[in-house]
Structures are given as C-alpha cells and as structure tokens.
Amino acid sequence: MTAPTTTGPAGGATAPGRAGPRRRGHSPAVRRQHRAAYLLVAPFMVVFAAMLVVPLVYAAYLSLFREQLVGGRSFVGLANYARALGDSAFGEGVLRVTLFLVIQVPIMLGLALLFALALDSGRLYAQRFVRLSIFLPYAVPSVVATLMWGYLYGPDFGPFTQIAEGLQLPAPPFLSSSWMLGSLMNILTWEFIGYNMIIMFAALRAVPADLYEAARMDGAGELRIAWSIKIPAIRSAILLTVIFSVIGSYQLFNEPNLLQTLAPNVIDSAYTPNLYAYNLAFTSQDLNYAAAVAFLLAAGIAVVSYVVQLTSQRRARS
Amino acid sequence: MTAPRTPLRSRSRGRALAAALAGTALVLSACGGGGDGGGGGGDAGSDVEPVTQEQIDEAMSTPTELTFWTWLPDAQKEVDQFEAAFPEISVNLVNAGQGLDQYTKLRTAIRAGEGAPDVVQIEYQYLPSFTLGGDLLDLGPYGASELQDSYPEWVWEQITEGDAVYGIPQDIGPMGSLYRQDLLDQAGIEAPTTWAEFEEAARTMKEAVPGTYLTNMPGNDPGQFVGLLWQNGAKPFGFDGDQTVTIDLDTPEVTEVVDYWQGLIDEDLVSTDADFNDQWYQGLANGKYASWQTAAWGPVFLQGTAGNTSGLWRASPLPAWEEGDTATGNWGGSTDAVLSSTENPIAAAQLAKWFNTDPEPALTMALDQFLFVPHDVVLENEEFLDAAPEFFGGQQVNQLYSELTTEVDTDFGWLPFMDYVYNSFNDTLGTAIAEGGDMEAGLAAWEDDITSYAEQQGFTVQ
Numbered sequence: 001m002t003a004p005t006t007t008g009p010a011g012g013a014t015a016p017g018r019a020g021p022r023r024r025g026h027s028p029a030v031r032r033q034h035r036a037a038y039l040l041v042a043p044f045m046v047v048f049a050a051m052l053v054v055p056l057v058y059a060a061y062l063s064l065f066r067e068q069l070v071g072g073r074s075f076v077g078l079a080n081y082a083r084a085l086g087d088s089a090f091g092e093g094v095l096r097v098t099l100f101l102v103i104q105v106p107i108m109l110g111l112a113l114l115f116a117l118a119l120d121s122g123r124l125y126a127q128r129f130v131r132l133s134i135f136l137p138y139a140v141p142s143v144v145a146t147l148m149w150g151y152l153y154g155p156d157f158g159p160f161t162q163i164a165e166g167l168q169l170p171a172p173p174f175l176s177s178s179w180m181l182g183s184l185m186n187i188l189t190w191e192f193i194g195y196n197m198i199i200m201f202a203a204l205r206a207v208p209a210d211l212y213e214a215a216r217m218d219g220a221g222e223l224r225i226a227w228s229i230k231i232p233a234i235r236s237a238i239l240l241t242v243i244f245s246v247i248g249s250y251q252l253f254n255e256p257n258l259l260q261t262l263a264p265n266v267i268d269s270a271y272t273p274n275l276y277a278y279n280l281a282f283t284s285q286d287l288n289y290a291a292a293v294a295f296l297l298a299a300g301i302a303v304v305s306y307v308v309q310l311t312s313q314r315r316a317r318s
Numbered sequence: 319m320t321a322p323r324t325p326l327r328s329r330s331r332g333r334a335l336a337a338a339l340a341g342t343a344l345v346l347s348a349c350g351g352g353g354d355g356g357g358g359g360g361d362a363g364s365d366v367e368p369v370t371q372e373q374i375d376e377a378m379s380t381p382t383e384l385t386f387w388t389w390l391p392d393a394q395k396e397v398d399q400f401e402a403a404f405p406e407i408s409v410n411l412v413n414a415g416q417g418l419d420q421y422t423k424l425r426t427a428i429r430a431g432e433g434a435p436d437v438v439q440i441e442y443q444y445l446p447s448f449t450l451g452g453d454l455l456d457l458g459p460y461g462a463s464e465l466q467d468s469y470p471e472w473v474w475e476q477i478t479e480g481d482a483v484y485g486i487p488q489d490i491g492p493m494g495s496l497y498r499q500d501l502l503d504q505a506g507i508e509a510p511t512t513w514a515e516f517e518e519a520a521r522t523m524k525e526a527v528p529g530t531y532l533t534n535m536p537g538n539d540p541g542q543f544v545g546l547l548w549q550n551g552a553k554p555f556g557f558d559g560d561q562t563v564t565i566d567l568d569t570p571e572v573t574e575v576v577d578y579w580q581g582l583i584d585e586d587l588v589s590t591d592a593d594f595n596d597q598w599y600q601g602l603a604n605g606k607y608a609s610w611q612t613a614a615w616g617p618v619f620l621q622g623t624a625g626n627t628s629g630l631w632r633a634s635p636l637p638a639w640e641e642g643d644t645a646t647g648n649w650g651g652s653t654d655a656v657l658s659s660t661e662n663p664i665a666a667a668q669l670a671k672w673f674n675t676d677p678e679p680a681l682t683m684a685l686d687q688f689l690f691v692p693h694d695v696v697l698e699n700e701e702f703l704d705a706a707p708e709f710f711g712g713q714q715v716n717q718l719y720s721e722l723t724t725e726v727d728t729d730f731g732w733l734p735f736m737d738y739v740y741n742s743f744n745d746t747l748g749t750a751i752a753e754g755g756d757m758e759a760g761l762a763a764w765e766d767d768i769t770s771y772a773e774q775q776g777f778t779v780q
Contacts, residue, residue, distance in 0.1 A: 069450060069735065070561045070776035156597055156606070177753065264538035264592045265752035268745040282422050283741045284771065 063291035080292035089270035090293055094250075094300065096181065097272050101249040104185040109241055111189070112196035117226050119197075120204040131201070135194035142191060146258040149187045153262070175263040187255055192248070196241045203237035204230055239312050243305050250301045253278070273297045368459045369664055377664035381406045384666055387424070388439040388654070389416040390488070392687060396679035400672055407665055417441065418737055428453050428659070436666040440655045442476045442648075443541075445484050446557050446734040448655070455656040456482040460667035465675060468694045472728040477653055479559045485653025486670045489689040491613025492722040493545050493636055493646045496620060499711070500630045501530055501608040509634045513578060516637040520587035523608055534607045535579055536593035537752030540743035541649050542611065543575075548647025548730050550575050550639055555739075556731040562778045563733050567765040573758065574639070576747075580757040590752050599623050611636055613649040614690035614719040621709045628709045633718050635725075646725045651690070690719060697723065733768070735775065742767045 026034070063080055067073040084090050115134055124130055137145065152158050153174035161171040174183045207230060215225050231238070253274040260267040269283065270276035273293065281290035386397065386409050397409045412435065414420045421444060427434035428451070440448060448454050462483040466474050469487060477485045497509055502519075505526035510516040520532035536542065547554060552571035556564030582588045589607065591598055601607050603624040610616060617633060624631075636646050654670040656663065673679050675693050683689040684696040696702055697720050706712045733739055743764055750760030772779050 068774070068776035151596070154597055157600060261595050262592065262597065264744050265749040268749070269741055270745075279741065283418075283737050285425070285735070285738075 059291040060295065062288050063295055065288045067286075067288055069285065080289050081296060083289065084293050084296050087293075090273060090276055090296075093270045093273040093276050094297075097249050097252055100181060100185060100252065101246060104188060105242065105245040105249060107185070108189045108193055109196055109238070109245065112193050112241070113200055113231070113238070115193070115197045116200035116204055117230060119201055120230070121222060121226075131198075134197055137190050138192065138195040138198075140191070142254045143258060145191050146187060146255045149183075149190075150259055150262050153183055175259070175266060177266045180259070180263065180266050184252070184255055184259070188248075188252075192245070196245070199237055199241055200234055203234035207233040235312070239309065242308055242312075246304055246308060247301055250274075250297060250304070368463075369461070374461070374664055374668065377662065378404050378668060379406050380665075381408075382662050382665045383408050383410060384437060384662060384669055385410045385412060385435040386437045386654075386669060387412050387414045387420060387435040389413050389420060390439065390652075390683075390687065390689075395682055395686065396673055399676075399679050399682065400669060403672070403676075403678075404665075404668075407669070409669065421447075421737070424448075428657070431659075434657050434659055436660040436662060437654055437656055437670050439488065439652050440485060441650070441652050442485075443732045443736040445477065445653065445655065446479075446559075446732050447736065449479060449482075449484050449559065450557075450734040453658055454484045455658045455660065455663055455667065456484065457486065457656060457667050457670065458483045460656075460664060461671060462486060462667070465671070465693075468675065469692055470723050470726070472648070472726045472730070473692045475728050476648075476730075485655040486674045487692050488652045488654055488674050489615065489650075489683070490692045490723065491545075491615050491648055491650035491690065492719060492726050493549065493611060493613050493649050494616075494719060494722050495609055495611050495634045495636050496616055496631055497609035497634065498605065498627065498630050499632045501527055501605060505608075509632070510637050511634075512641055513637045513639055517578075517582060517587065520582060521585070524587055527608070530605055530608050531589040532587065532607075533609045533611060534589045534591050534593065534598070534601065535583065535751055536598070537590055537748035537750075538592045538744050539594075540740040540748065542593075543743070543747070545613065545647035545649035546611065546636075547572055547575055548727060549636055549645055551645065551727060553730060555733045556780075557734050561776070562780060563772050564731070564780045565733070565765060565769050565772065566780075567761055572761065576757045576761050579751070583751065583754055583757075590754070592752070603627060613651075614722070615650060615688075617707070617710065617715050617719075618688040621707070629711050631710050632713055633710060633715045635718070635722060644725045645727060646722050648726050648730070651692075692723065733772070734777075735771065738771055739768050742771070 064075060064077060065073055066076045066080065118124060119127060119131055140148075152160060155161060155171060155173065155175060158174075160174070164171045173179050211229055211233070212225055215229055220228070251274050252272040256267050256271050256275055257278075260271075267275075269279040274297070277290045277293045277297070280286045280293060284290075384407060386393075388411070393413075394411055397411050401407065401409060414423045414435075420439070424434065424438060445454070458481055463481075465483075465486070470490075473487050473490055477483055477487060495509070501523070502509060505519075505523045507519045507522050510519045516532070523530060523532040544554075550571045552569060552575070554565065554567045554569070554572060556566075579588075583590060589601075591601060602610065602620065603626055605627075610620070612619075617631075620631065621628070635644065638644065654673060656666045656670055660666045674683075674691065675695065677695045680691050680693055680695045681699060681702070684691045684699070684702050691697075703717050703720060704714060705716050706714050746764040746767060747757060747760035749755065750757045769779055
C-alpha cells in the first residue's frame with residue numbers, strides 16, 4: 001500500500017485551507033516570492049480571462065437584449081429569463097436530464113465503486129488487464145463511441161436486431177421514443193464508468209494500510225472493511241465523481257446530437273437543455289435567448305451541485 | 319449539388335453527388351414579362367443604373383481577388399476555367415460546409431462585418447433569409463436581368479423579388495419517381511401514374527414481396543414533403559420582402575397530401591424511416607424500398623448509393639393527383655449569390671453569372687458533376703439529353719427530368735426563416751409521420767409553431 005496522505009487524493013470538494021497571509025510587514029524576500037507567484041500565475045489568468053471570463057460576461061450582456069429578424073435589437077432586461085422559466089420545451093429538457101441523472105448516475109457510480117473495490121481487494125486475476133479494459137471506453141472519443149453504439153442499436157441491420165431475429169424475437173427498439181433515454185444512459189455509462197472507477201481506485205490506493213490491519217485484528221471481514229473503512233475513506237473522491245456526473249448529465253449534448261441523425265423524430269430540437277440552447281442560437285437565430293437559457297442552466301447546475309455537496313458534508317458530520 | 323437535406327438534422331450529409339442527367343429543353347421561349355408570382359413583389363429592386371459593357375470589361379481586366387464559398391465538389395474545375403477566361407481575376411475557392419453549416423458561418427461573418435465571401439452558394443429556399451437583412455446584391459443591374467429568357471419561369475421566380483435578382487441558378491430539383499422495375503414486376507404491378515393507383519400498388523407490393531415497401535416516407539425530410547405539397551398546388555409560405563409573411567398550412571391542397579400519407583402510414587403500406595442515414599442507404603440498396611419520390615439530382619445520387627442495383631431502376635414522373643395532371647414540385651437546388659458587402663460587385667456578379675451560364679462551366683457541371691443545371695445551354699444540349707445510363711437500363715433519364723422542369727408551379731414562395739421551419743417540421747408533423755401519430759394534429763402544431771416564431775421575430779403574419 002502506498003504512503004498515507006493527509007488530504008483527499010482528488011482534492012475536489014474541500015480545498016485545503018490556505019495559510020493565513022499576514023497582511024503587512026512582508027520582508028523583501030516574501031514580497032519577492034509574491035511577485036514571482038503573480039508572475040507565474042499571470043499567463044493562466046490572461047488566458048482564463050480572455051477565454052472564459054470575457055465570453056461569459058459578454059453572454060450575460062447578450063442575454064439582456066432581444067434581437068428580432070424584423071425590428072432589430074432592444075434592451076429587455078430579464079425578459080429572456082422570464083420567458084425561459086415559462087418555456088415548456090426548456091422545462092421538459094431539464095426534467096428529462098434530471099430523470100437521466102437520477103437513474104443513470106447511481107447505476108454508473110455504483111458499478112464504478114464496485115469495480116474499484118474489487119480491483120483494490122487484490123483478489124482479481126489479471127488485475128492490470130481488467131483495470132485497463134474497464135478504463136478503455138473512456139479513451140474512445142464520445143463521438144466515435146456514439147457512432148459505434150448507433151450502429152449497434154440499428155433497427156434493421158444492427159447486431160442486436162440480428163441476434164433477436166435469429167432467436168425469433170422482436171427486435172429491441174433501442175432508438176424508439178420510449179427506449180431512447182435508456183439507450184443514452186447505456187452509452188454514457190459505458191463511456192464513463194472507467195473514468196469514475198479510476199478516480200475511486202486511486203483514492204483507495206491512498207488509504208493507509210494499517211487501518212485495514214487494525215480492522216482485521218478486530219475481526220472484520222473484507223465486506224465489513226469495504227463498507228466501514230474503504231468507502232468512508234474515499235468519501236471525498238466519490239463526492240467528486242457525483243458532482244462531475246451531475247454536471248455532465250445536465251450538459252448532455254454530443255450523444256443525443258449524434259443519435260439525432262438516426263432518430264431525428266425521437267430526439268427533438270429541445271431534447272436536452274444544451275441541445276436546445278444550440279438550436280436556439282443556430283437554427284432560430286435567437287442568440288440572446290440562447291444565452292439566457294444557457295445561464296439559467298448553469299445556475300441550475302450550480303445549485304444542484306451545491307446541494308449535493310452540502311448534503312454529503314452534513315452526512316459526514318453527523 | 320443540391321442539399322435537399324433538412325437543417326441541423328442532417329449533419330451526416332454523406333451525400334456526395336446529387337444531380338441528374340437530363341432531357342430536352344423545351345424551349346421556354348420568352349416566358350414573357352416575368353410574371354409577378356413568387357410570394358409577392360416588394361420593392362426590393364435597387365435603383366442602381368445598369369452597368370455598361372465598358373465598366374464590365376474594365377472590371378474584368380483589373381487585377382482582383384474574389385472569394386467564393388461553395389460546397390460543389392470539384393468546383394475548382396469551373397474556377398480554373400473562369401481564371402483562364404479572365405486572367406486578371408483570381409478566385410479563392412472555399413468549401414465552408416454544406417447547407418446550414420455554411421449559412422451559420424456566413425451569418426457570423428456578415429455580423430462580424432468581415433470574412434464574408436464575395437460570391438456564395440445559397441439554396442433557393444434560404445435566399446429570403448439573406449435578402450431580409452439586405453445582405454445580397456441585386457444582380458439585375460449587373461447583367462442578370464437579361465438571363466430571364468434562358469430559365470424556366472418558375473426558376474426565375476425563385477430568384478427574384480420584384481425586379482431584383484438575388485442569385486444565379488446553379489441547379490434545380492424538379493421531382494419525379496424512381497422505382498425498382500424488378501420489384502414491381504415481382505409484385506405484378508405497373509408504375510402507378512396516380513396517387514390512387516400508388517396506394518393500390520403499395521398494398522399489392524406489401525402482400526407480394528414481404529419486407530419490401532413501395533416507398534418510404536421519412537419524418538425528417540421537410541424538403542421532400544414540401545416538394546410534394548408544391549406538386550399539389552399548395553402555397554403555404556410567402557414573404558413580401560419586407561415585414562409580412564404568409565403562413566397557410568390549413569388549406570385543402572395541404573390537407574389532401576397529409577391525409578393521403580396518413581392513410582398509407584396507418585395501414586402500414588409505406589415505411590417511415592429517417593432518410594439520408596446509413597440505415598436508409600442500405601434500404602435503398604437492398605430493396606427495402608421499391609421506389610423513391612425524388613428530385614432531378616436523385617438518379618445520380620442513387621447510382622452512388624445503390625450501385626449494386628444497377629440496371630434495375632427506372633424513372634417516371636410523380637404519380638398525379640388527378641388522372642392526366644402533370645404538375646410536379648421542386649426539391650433542392652442552389653444558386654450562386656453575391657453579398658452586398660463585396661468590394662468588387664461587377665467582378666463578383668460576373669463570376670456568379672459566368673459560372674452558371676457560360677457553356678464551358680455549365681456543361682462541365684452537367685456532364686462531369688451531374689448537376690441539373692436549369693440554363694438553356696444545358697437543357698438544350700444534345701449530349702446531356704441523350705445520355706442513357708446503364709443504371710436505369712438505358713433510359714434517357716435527363717430527357718424525362720427536363721420535361722418535368724416545365725411542370726413546376728411558378729408561384730411557390732418561402733419564408734425568410736426556412737431553417738427554423740424545417741427544424742420545426744421534424745418536431746411536429748415529422749414526428750407524427752415517424753411515430754404513426756395524428757398527422758393533421760402535427761400539421762397544426764407545425765403551423766402554430768412557425769407562426770409564433772414569426773410573431774416572436776417581429777413579422778406580421780397573414
């Protein structure tokens with residue numbers, strides 16, 4: 001086992017407290033250090049400002065206007081936000097990804113945790129091989145993965161259909177409107193299970209081994225150790241994967257966008273909130289409203305992520 | 319290269335060639351004074367004095383650089399011919415994507431005020447969305463007005479608003495029917511000449527050849543569906559060139575088409591697969607669909623997609639609504655337009671015009687790239703008309719389609735936001751088609767959606 005570390009390996013949720021800076025009376029040496037620090041951070045800050053802050057501010061500014069094909073541009077305050085809140089297409093998209101989140105994320109993370117624990121137990125044969133194969137799908141670009149799954153799902157010539165036909169069964173309608181969300185969940189789970197597993201596995205490797213020894217002395221079995229020691233020990237890593245997954249779910253775009261060519265009438269232009277914002281901007285030519293929708297979505301994600309974090313912390317304390 | 323594809327939905331445009339061989343140009347001698355259809359005039363004509371030949375000669379012998387956006391494959395051929403004819407002009411050819419991908423970039427460049435090309439390929443139905451903002455140059459004063467007699471009347475109506483000419487036609491897509499002779503023989507049916515016969519034939523086909531449908535009605539192809547509405551004389555869209563749009567989908571001509579397909583779909587006589595994806599290509603190649611109601615670019619497209627079925631296909635006009643009726647609609651096709659922001663309007667207009675009307679490039683497009691070029695120089699060309707491709711069992715397909723060219727209703731207009739309209743089709747009427755739902759309800763939802771979009775965008779809706 002590796003040497004113990006003090007902070008959570010992934011660092012995510014709880015940032016390590018900063019050393020309290022003394023405000024005044026820095027020695028020249030300290031001041032020089034500060035200058036060097038700013039200098040070193042500067043390239044990042046410049047790119048960060050130019051590529052993230054400025055566009056964000058500009059989008060926020062845009063979202064306060066309305067631009068019509070006839071009549072031009074006018075300031076409308078928060079009207080775009082009000083419109084988005086009452087927009088059923090947007091609301092349905094948000095509900096859809098929320099449903100996606102509630103079902104897919106627990107399955108994916110549960111499996112990822114199971115694999116991580118199995119690998120960590122050291123009882124698997126060909127451990128490296130297993131680890132690599134579970135992680136491999138993450139190395140496949142999501143576009144390629146979706147095209148591949150799109151082929152597998154194909155209702156006329158896909159392998160699943162062929163197998164079903166061989167068994168005299170009806171072909172599974174993966175791309176129909178009632179199955180589509182499940183089909184998407186499957187693709188996303190396949191893609192990201194390895195990624196989440198690696199985060200959890202790395203965290204597990206960092207748990208001090210003497211804890212396990214102590215537990216064993218007390219007569220705990222492997223399951224008991226996993227439940228009472230390992231999982232609590234990597235709580236912050238798990239939290240991190242949850243937050244990543246929440247954000248990822250709300251930002252679903254690539255997969256539904258690509259499956260749209262296969263099932264254009266199942267995945268409509270507002271299937272997910274991001275797809276909706278994209279279509280608003282580039283098909284409806286309504287950049288301003290698209291900006292408002294994007295901001296509302298971002299706000300929603302921030303709130304949900306915060307709630308996740310808060311509940312988990314509260315549980316940790318209790 | 320036409321892009322019959324629907325907006326956004328069609329990002330997989332694997333389509334390579336789309337064009338046709340074609341037929342005799344029934345000499346459209348002077349369709350006279352221009353007709354005043356086209357969804358209402360508007361006073362879009364500019365007051366610019368016509369440029370003189372001296373001005374043109376001067377412009378064409380001045381060193382100039384032009385940028386030309388087109389997704390026509392191998393357009394470099396025609397550009398080389400142009401540069402050989404006008405050595406002082408150099409053309410920077412850019413493929414900025416097909417259809418909507420390109421329009422998105424074009425709109426961005428127009429808004430940014432830089433980076434827009436001088437000449438750009440635009441499909442007929444999207445011209446109004448660019449004339450709306452005054453982004454296109456009226457080519458009338460630059461020698462386009464004199465072209466009127468060289469084009470079928472309806473094509474001319476598609477590119478003009480009042481007296482203003484906003485694009486030079488590159489290719490068109492009058493609709494006909496392509497069908498598999500062997501499958502029809504197997505089912506013991508003749509190529510149906512009316513839609514009533516077509517329904518009977520669909521029923522027979524389904525019983526006689528299991529796994530084969532007489533045709534496929536996709537729920538994601540508003541271009542095709544609108545073409546079928548066009549055939550039946552519907553005029554659902556209109557734009558006065560200013561602020562007023564006409565949206566009229568609740569008419570007998572439209573509901574007749576909608577109800578007809580509802581019947582076929584309810585009885586499961588036609589398939590409803592999405593088109594222009596792998597699934598559909600395979601369906602064409604392996605006999606799942608026994609016919610395809612498509613445009614003049616369809617024959618060549620089919621040869622590229624279903625090469626293994628060479629010799630089995632034949633072409634015919636679309637089935638008629640009334641016995642003896644010969645009307646058809648148009649699906650797809652493009653123009654080359656000049657942006658009003660160009661610094662070299664004369665040279666740019668000459669490029670657009672020369673590219674599509676000079677015999678050398680026009681015939682190159684027609685014979686090498688298989689576009690269905692609507693200019694007389696092609697439609698009256700013997701080599702073009704007499705082509706008898708083996709794929710169609712030696713049938714003179716160009717001949718047939720050139721005859722269809724004269725059967726397109728002249729008075730079909732568009733809305734200045736067809737990308738939205740087409741996208742909305744997929745979410746409403748298209749979904750009803752694909753899912754076997756209530757198509758009339760889908761039609762109403764489509765109309766409501768585009769009407770509220772139009773109002774949202776500040777148009778007056780009639």
